[in-house]
Amino acid sequence: xxxxxxxxxxxxxxxxxxxxxxxxxxxxxxxxxxxxxxxxxxxxxxxxxxxxxxxxxxxxxxxxxxxxxxxxxxxxxxxxxxxxxxxxxxxxxxxxxxxxxxxxxxxxxx
Amino acid sequence: xxxxxxxxxxxxxxxxxxxxxxxxxxxxxxxxxxxxxxxxxxxxxxxxxxxxxxxxxxxxxxxxxxxxxxxxxxxxxxxxxxxxxxxxxxxxxxxxxxxxxxxxxxxxxxxxxxxxxxxxxxxxxxxxxxxxxxxxxxxxxxxxxxxxxxxxxxxxxxxxxxxxxxxxxxxxxxxxxxxxxxxxxxxxxxxxxxxxxxxxxxxxxxxxxxxxxxxxxxxxxxxxxxxxxxxxxxxxxxxxxxxxxxxxxxxxxxxxxxxxxxxxxxxxxxxxxxxxxxxxxxxxxxxxxxxxxxxxxxxxxxxxxxxxxxxxxxxxxxxxxxxxxxxxxxxxxxxxxxxxxxxxxxxxxxxx
Numbered sequence: 001x002x003x004x005x006x007x008x009x010x011x012x013x014x015x016x017x018x019x020x021x022x023x024x025x026x027x028x029x030x031x032x033x034x035x036x037x038x039x040x041x042x043x044x045x046x047x048x049x050x051x052x053x054x055x056x057x058x059x060x061x062x063x064x065x066x067x068x069x070x071x072x073x074x075x076x077x078x079x080x081x082x083x084x085x086x087x088x089x090x091x092x093x094x095x096x097x098x099x100x101x102x103x104x105x106x107x108x109x110x
Numbered sequence: 111x112x113x114x115x116x117x118x119x120x121x122x123x124x125x126x127x128x129x130x131x132x133x134x135x136x137x138x139x140x141x142x143x144x145x146x147x148x149x150x151x152x153x154x155x156x157x158x159x160x161x162x163x164x165x166x167x168x169x170x171x172x173x174x175x176x177x178x179x180x181x182x183x184x185x186x187x188x189x190x191x192x193x194x195x196x197x198x199x200x201x202x203x204x205x206x207x208x209x210x211x212x213x214x215x216x217x218x219x220x221x222x223x224x225x226x227x228x229x230x231x232x233x234x235x236x237x238x239x240x241x242x243x244x245x246x247x248x249x250x251x252x253x254x255x256x257x258x259x260x261x262x263x264x265x266x267x268x269x270x271x272x273x274x275x276x277x278x279x280x281x282x283x284x285x286x287x288x289x290x291x292x293x294x295x296x297x298x299x300x301x302x303x304x305x306x307x308x309x310x311x312x313x314x315x316x317x318x319x320x321x322x323x324x325x326x327x328x329x330x331x332x333x334x335x336x337x338x339x340x341x342x343x344x345x346x347x348x349x350x351x352x353x354x355x356x357x358x359x360x361x362x363x364x365x366x367x368x369x370x371x372x373x374x375x376x377x378x379x380x381x382x383x384x385x386x387x388x389x390x391x392x393x394x395x396x397x398x399x400x401x402x403x404x405x406x407x408x409x410x411x412x413x414x415x416x417x418x419x420x421x422x423x424x425x426x427x428x429x430x431x432x433x434x435x436x437x438x439x440x441x442x443x444x445x446x447x448x449x450x451x452x453x454x455x456x457x458x459x460x461x462x
Contacts, residue, residue, distance in 0.1 A: 040401075041376025045228060045361060047407075051155055052360060074297045077269055078357050080237050082292075109234065109360065 004099040007060075010037045011105050020094045028103065029055035029089035042108050048090035053079030055089035056106035063101050065092060081106045112189060114140035116423055117209055117219035119196045119366070122150025124397030124412030125225035126179040126188075131420040133186030134438065137427065138446065140189035140217060142196045142209070144230035149176035151227060154359075165410060175409075185445020191215050195230045197365045199393075207392065221392055221423040224371075224378060225416070226399040228361035236267065236355045240326055248332025249353050258352075259284045265335045265348055267323050268356035269293055274302040276356065281314040288316040288348060290323055290337055318346065326353065369393075377401035385422030386415045392426060394419045 003019040006028075010016065020031045029044045032055070046052040050071040056079055059065065065087065068076070072091045076082055086106065092098070116132050118125045121143035129139040145154050149172075157173030164170055170178075194211035199222065202208055209217045233251035235241060241249060253259075253276055264284045266277050269291040275298075277289045289306070296303050309315040318337055324345075325336035335353050337346045363376060371388045372379040378395035380386045382402035386394050396419050397412035405411075424433060442452030 039375060041228075046155065049156060049159070074269075077291075077293045077295075077297070078234075080234075109237075 002096070004094065004096060004101075006031065006094075006098070006100075007102040008032060008035075008037055008057075009060075009102075009104040011107060022094050022096050024094075026094050027090050028057065028092040028094070028101075031094065032089060032105065038105060038108075043105075044090060046090075050075050050088055050091055053088065053106075053109065056081070056086055057089050057103040058083055058106060059085045059087055060102040060104060061100060063098055065098075079106075080109050112140055112191065112215070112217045114138050114189065114217070114219045115427060116140075116221045116223055116420070117142070117207065117217050118223045118225055119143075119209070120150060120225035120227055120397070120399065121145075121148040121190065121192070122225060122227045122397065122412075123152055123175060123179060123409045124227075124416050125150070125223070126176070126183055127413050128223055128225060128396065128416035128420060129183040129186050129188045130179075131417045132423070133183065133446070134436070134441075134443065135420055135424045135433070137420065137424060138188075139186065140191070140219070142191045142194060142211060142215075142217065144193070144195040146193045148180060148190065148192070149173070152176050154231065161409065163408065163410060185443060185447050185449045185451075187446045191217065195364065199369050205392070220427055221394070223416075223419055223423070224366060224388075224393065224395040224399055225397045225412070226363070226366060226395075228398060229363040229366070230361065231359035232362045232364065233355075234357040234360045236323065236357060238323065238326055244326055244328065244332045244353070247330065248328065248351060249326070249355075251355060253280075253354065256280065256283055261285050262351040263349065264288070264352045264354065265290060265323070265337075265350050266354045266356060267291070268358075269296050269298075270356070270358060271298040271302060272358075273356040274298040274306050276354065277315055278302065278305050278309060281309050284352075286316070286350075287314070288318060288350075290318045290321050292320050292322055292340065294319045321346075323353065323355070363399075366399075371395070375401055377405075384418075386419045387422065394423070 003021050006020050008016050018035050043054050045054040072088050115137040116139045118141045121141040132139050152172035153176050160169050194213045196209050197212045198210045200208040206220045207222045259280050260283050262284050263286040265288045267290045281287050310317050320340040321337050324338045327334040335348045335350050378400050380395050380400045386396050388395050396415040398407040439453050444450050
């Protein structure tokens, strides 16, 4: 069990390189919150149930990610600012094969 | 005017449990919630999902938890103002509060407990530059009065149940109904999806997918909606009277943010060393809506906060009365409805 490195660009365009544990059952949304890279109340609103899009991010690196569940896919169909590489951070679990992952947080919905 | 002892804003699990704790102290409660049913997120967003960290319940569905809480507080006869959002608060001369909803319902109480969770659920608005300019001038986010759309040309956007259901409903009222969605697939009850397919085949609903509304045009009121197909980027101009984006609901702190309360991290700051009171004496904030050092947004923490809040509220309402907390096992539960629950008494009787 080891930490992995993840590059996260916040909503102000600032790049952060952070260590994410792989042994705490954490997802990307929770990693962002643990480092306070987005204000509380603006990310992870539904708690990680793929029922809001407040943790939407754009995946910049070509890591192999778990496939989208129907819930995530449906949520992204209704979200705003969606791009080809959009994912919900809460659905991306921190595993060792994601070492070096690069993501950018999508803008906050108005 | 509705009068009560504790006015609770938000009928989620924390607000509901506060009714019980208040009832043990003989205080009456009334709850306001913007949603049409009690239960908050548990009832609206995830009623069928399990929760595993309610003490004493190895597993309970969110909807069941709400049902249980409603059962538990029934003896204390709480009042409800549902489907209305608390809009303004005013402090009256006698030191009580007057809270008015968006529909004008007035509530008066010496204590206000905000248990608003993430806030009230409001329609998600699409990101269109001049959207607000056309609000009530052709653009609406919910359908209140379907007759408004009689003999009108209507564009609905969205891919969920409400977009499907309203398209079906308005197909018989409006002259033209166009449904625009980002995907070819719709997410909704099978019946609704099939019905839209049928109405499309009959020419009663036009479907544009995958596509997005990208611009609104008009002078005094909405006249035109520009739709772009996402597959071939072709733009379609639609002459319309109404545009109804139906993209679901998202929680907003809303008017509470303007009540003069100290806000931090989109939550209301409270005194966690004592009673979860806000910077305004007599107004408390409990559950997910508050924040303090070490705050955890858990239902079980909300229950604790509600309990301490009620003790403090009691002392505010009855500053001269002496009181100590009583265990329900010892004191039982006496409802305002005359019901009484108590532990069975042991008998003293010799066995011959």
